[in-house]
Amino acid sequence: MAKTAKEKFKTYGNVFDNFAVRNLFELSSKGFFEEDSLSPISIGKEANVFSAKGKDGPVVLKIYRLETADFNRMYSYIRNDPRFLNLKNQRRKVIFAWVQREYRNLFRAREAKIRVPTPFVFMKNILIMEFIGKNQPALKLKDHIPKNKKKFYLKIKKYIRNFYKIGFVHGDLSEFNILNFDEEPVFIDLSHSTMIRQANSMELLERDVKNICRFFNKHNLKLDYKKELKEILS
Ligand SMILES: Nc1ncnc2c1ncn2[C@@H]1O[C@H](COP(=O)(O)OP(=O)(O)O)[C@@H](O)[C@H]1O
Ligand SMILES: [Mg+2]
Incomplete structure (x- = not known):
């Protein structure tokens, strides 16, 4: 039956x-x-x-x-x-x-x-x-290192800045919550994202930027997270 x-x-x-x-x-x-x-x-x-x-x-x-x-x-x-x-x-x-x-x-x-x-x-x-992917789900950034790391990083930075500009932070950003789909970053896992008028949002933003800089520095970019954060806030 x-x-x-x-x-x-x-x-x-x-x-x-x-x-x-x-x-x-x-x-x-x-x-x-x-x-x-x-x-x-x-x-x-x-x-x-x-x-x-x-x-x-x-x-x-x-x-x-x-x-x-x-x-x-x-x-x-x-x-x-x-x-x-x-x-x-x-x-x-x-x-x-x-x-x-x-x-x-x-x-x-x-x-x-x-x-x-x-x-x-x-x-x-x-x-x-x-669904982000073709037949298989797109891999996480940590498992699919971009060919052009600088370009990929700059796109991520632009996204963080865009989100900040409308008053939001991702709040859990790292190489685990960004997919690399055809050499383009896709942000996922936005359950932590919150508004910047929330009390601890600056700490979350700083942590996001730190995480991303740490990852790309491990892959030979030379990013100073404080400088990057300043540019995101500017
Ligand atoms: N829209 C999506 N398309 C393809 N894969 C996804 C999608 N959303 C999540 N995934 C996969 O599922 C994993 C877990 O999803 P995520 O939203 O990060 O949940 P959590 O980290 O809380 O378990 C991701 O790392 C990714 O591999
Ligand atoms: Mg996740």
Whole structure:
């Protein structure tokens, strides 16, 4: 007998709890992705990332685990965001807000002309966005060193500056959260991104710039992060 869509989601091992199964079922019923097409890309600390067939091409599903071990860290990061001020320390609410924030941040980044995955929809603990890659997902910067490092770096710097200019910082930028897609940087993982009017945003920006300079200096650029930061702020 043919399996129902819900049963199929359950057969992805222990990855999905009943809550995720219900939401995946709803999203696939609405046509956001084909139920048979899920394939794992990454198992992270807080979220599992899958590729799937969407209406108009491949999509990526980022599914936050409700039982995430790092919930306290997530709460400490989002509680100061002026957009989410009344958030109580409640596990589900914080995680849903976290997903919504990533979705909204992706939109803002697009407005600032930063190459990021286009966000399609979010629901509860699931975010669906554009798949970055050809047949395989694009590799992370750390695993795919650009041919022209200086040019690649300058594009990243421009993106950080663009985002700053509209009042945002990425907040978790490093060679792990930038994809190298055809020698072009694509920023991902914008769940930490926040507004510069938030109290600790300058520290986050400084850390982002430091991380990127450290990475490129390891690959023989000679960047002084303080100088780079100054130029970004100018
Ligand atoms: N839109 C995307 N297209 C292709 N690969 C992606 C996409 N989003 C995430 N990935 C892959 O999944 C990994 C984890 O995603 P990320 O958003 O960084 O979550 P986390 O670091 O919180 O686990 C990334 O390092 C990347 O390899
Ligand atoms: Mg990441």
